[in-house]
Amino acid sequence: MKIKSKILVIAGSDSSGGAGIQADIKTITTLGSYAMTAITAITSQNTTGVNSIIPIHSKEISNQIEFTAKDIKPDGVKIGMLHSKSIINSVVKSLKKIRAKKIILDPVMVAKGGRKLINNQAIKILKYNFLSYADLITPNIPEAEVLTNSKIESIKDVILAGNKLLKLGAKNVLIKGGHLKSKNIQDVLISKDELVIFRNKKINTKNSHGTGCTLSSAIATYFACGKTLKKSCEMGIKYVNHSIRTQPNLGKGNGPINHLNSIQIKKIFR
Numbered sequence: 001m002k003i004k005s006k007i008l009v010i011a012g013s014d015s016s017g018g019a020g021i022q023a024d025i026k027t028i029t030t031l032g033s034y035a036m037t038a039i040t041a042i043t044s045q046n047t048t049g050v051n052s053i054i055p056i057h058s059k060e061i062s063n064q065i066e067f068t069a070k071d072i073k074p075d076g077v078k079i080g081m082l083h084s085k086s087i088i089n090s091v092v093k094s095l096k097k098i099r100a101k102k103i104i105l106d107p108v109m110v111a112k113g114g115r116k117l118i119n120n121q122a123i124k125i126l127k128y129n130f131l132s133y134a135d136l137i138t139p140n141i142p143e144a145e146v147l148t149n150s151k152i153e154s155i156k157d158v159i160l161a162g163n164k165l166l167k168l169g170a171k172n173v174l175i176k177g178g179h180l181k182s183k184n185i186q187d188v189l190i191s192k193d194e195l196v197i198f199r200n201k202k203i204n205t206k207n208s209h210g211t212g213c214t215l216s217s218a219i220a221t222y223f224a225c226g227k228t229l230k231k232s233c234e235m236g237i238k239y240v241n242h243s244i245r246t247q248p249n250l251g252k253g254n255g256p257i258n259h260l261n262s263i264q265i266k267k268i269f270r
């Protein structure tokens with residue numbers, strides 16, 4: 001099979017394989033593209049929780065980005081958790097140096113249980129220096145709340161928060177609806193001239209580990225392959241939905257989804 005695009009992923013490693021870099025590589029590969037990585041942290045975790053986190057030094061993250069891209073130029077970039085001010089700054093610097101394009105930023109900062117994963121200084125830098133640099137940001141509800149200093153309890157609140165993020169400089173915003181209490185899941189794409197609500201039936205499962213990482217990687221892949229952002233979001237959401245539906249039921253806790261599900265989607269891909 002011919003490689004359709006080359007994606008650079010900047011994110012942390014999840015030893016359990018369901019989220020992080022591992023989920024990103026599986027997603028990009030399944031969708032027919034080539035994955036490269038710059039690892040920002042190494043975690044030991046399983047489906048029941050995180051055991052330890054070892055951050056990688058910002059200089060070494062930059063080395064991975066710059067040395068890799070010097071040889072194989074990425075067509076798109078997916079960025080996951082960047083946990084400190086110095087890491088965010090050096091990642092931006094490196095991305096500018098390699099003239100990165102088609103950047104999808106998943107501003108990971110709140111864990112499933114609501115705990116903040118990055119400090120306030122890093123959140124500030126993310127908000128004021130980084131949002132405007134990405135082509136699309138994909139916060140979940142708690143992350144959109146932190147970035148906009150607002151409470152989100154309804155779809156109206158989601159749209160208000162999305163517009164706030166545009167005012168802060170974001171080019172395009174996809175606020176993911178996995179955390180909103182409702183029968184259907186609504187993911188909302190907001191840009192200057194467009195508002196699209198993607199609606200899906202909420203799947204009743206305990207296994208949704210890595211849905212956010214998987215979605216942003218799928219969107220980055222479709223986008224790098226030449227789809228519009230709207231189409232990339234639509235197809236990415238479909239891919240995650242299929243992956244949740246066919247989840248393999250592994251582990252005792254919040255188990256992984258099935259990244260190998262894309263047979264139907266591949267037929268219409270490109």
Ligand SMILES: Nc1ncnc2c1ncn2[C@@H]1O[C@H](COP(=O)(O)OP(=O)(O)OP(=O)(O)O)[C@@H](O)[C@H]1O
Nearest residue numbers: 140176177178179185202203210211212213215240
């Ligand atoms: N129970 C579910 N049924 C259907 N779709 C879901 C479900 N949970 C999440 N999704 C979808 O998964 C995608 C990721 O959304 P979510 O809000 O879970 O992101 P996240 O909180 O960043 O995930 P993560 O915990 O992996 O960081 C969205 O497209 C969302 O609609």
Ligand SMILES: [Mg+2]
Nearest residue numbers: 108140212213
């Ligand atoms: Mg997330």
